[in-house]
Amino acid sequence: MDTITVVVPCYNEEDVLKNFYAEITKVASEMQKVKFEIIFIDDGSKDKTLDIIKDYLKLDSRVKYISFSRNFGKEAAIYAGLKAAIGKYVVIIDADLQHPPRLIKDMYYGITQEGYDSVAAYRINRKGENKIRSFFSKIFFKLASKITRLDFRQGEEDYRMMNRKFLEAVLSIKEKNRFAKGIFQWVGFNVKWIGHENVNRVAGESKWSLFKLFTYSIDGIIGFSGIPLIIVSVIGGVLCLIGIVLGILLVIKSLISDANISTSLILIVVSILMGGVQLFIFGILGQYLGKSYLETKQRPLYIVKEEKILDNKEIEIDGEVKVQI
Ligand code: UDP
Ligand code: MG
Numbered sequence: 001m002d003t004i005t006v007v008v009p010c011y012n013e014e015d016v017l018k019n020f021y022a023e024i025t026k027v028a029s030e031m032q033k034v035k036f037e038i039i040f041i042d043d044g045s046k047d048k049t050l051d052i053i054k055d056y057l058k059l060d061s062r063v064k065y066i067s068f069s070r071n072f073g074k075e076a077a078i079y080a081g082l083k084a085a086i087g088k089y090v091v092i093i094d095a096d097l098q099h100p101p102r103l104i105k106d107m108y109y110g111i112t113q114e115g116y117d118s119v120a121a122y123r124i125n126r127k128g129e130n131k132i133r134s135f136f137s138k139i140f141f142k143l144a145s146k147i148t149r150l151d152f153r154q155g156e157e158d159y160r161m162m163n164r165k166f167l168e169a170v171l172s173i174k175e176k177n178r179f180a181k182g183i184f185q186w187v188g189f190n191v192k193w194i195g196h197e198n199v200n201r202v203a204g205e206s207k208w209s210l211f212k213l214f215t216y217s218i219d220g221i222i223g224f225s226g227i228p229l230i231i232v233s234v235i236g237g238v239l240c241l242i243g244i245v246l247g248i249l250l251v252i253k254s255l256i257s258d259a260n261i262s263t264s265l266i267l268i269v270v271s272i273l274m275g276g277v278q279l280f281i282f283g284i285l286g287q288y289l290g291k292s293y294l295e296t297k298q299r300p301l302y303i304v305k306e307e308k309i310l311d312n313k314e315i316e317i318d319g320e321v322k323v324q325i
Pocket of ligand 2 (some may be wrong): 094096098201206
């Protein structure tokens, strides 16, 4: 019998946990051929979240929990849950029911029957969402896809199921500044996308302020790309060019006309040139820093999807093929 581990990051979710538990157990009871393990990760909640989880634990042997000593953020909670999961398949889901639990059935079907390694959910619209937030999210997904060259999908969420192979790959990435959506894209494999309507929180409030989302987005992009540093160098290079061209024009002007060139004009040209040179050098220094930053993450060089390595390796010695057993 297959086991699905459900990983649920929770931060101050006392208002929604009852609804969530009712929904997830309903889905579990509809999937009779599958066993469930439900791991709640209490991310340092200050309300009754942990007490409620402990109540469920007493009643239901499928329930487990990990409770953090303080709020470490959703990324840390996801990682802890993924690491602890024992299921053959693992699904990450929010506690606020914005991720419809019924999709777990479709995800399970996608992996077990259609052969996908992971099935991910995305919102097909943003009905009911704060307009400013929608606007910035849309820009983020466009920008992030361009800059990181990863294929982010508009409306992508952290709601996805994965098989063990996919999970091991995700866990093999040990970096501390984690951006799950980037990691899921980075590991590759065959992924199926399922769209669903936007759902508002059943209760409680979003734990993400616009500012927190903004810094998280920047983290996401910087963690997967050195292109922002190249942009700095390019701006520096362009400023240098402008400075040089203006400088040459000034020299030509002083040679062909008798009129004095104003010192402030010369100062402006020199400062454009110097600013450009400095920015260019910063960009180059940044490149070295960026490369060593990426190295410190010690990501694997590649991730294998399948392999067949012959037991009898053929080695060539002096043009003769010998078989090594
Ligand atoms: N969450 C968490 N730690 C945090 C913030 C959020 O574990 O520091 C959990 C939260 O309890 C919820 C999920 O992450 O289950 C998504 O959070 P939220 O609904 O606030 O984000 P939004 O849906 O507004 O993006
Ligand atoms: Mg939410």
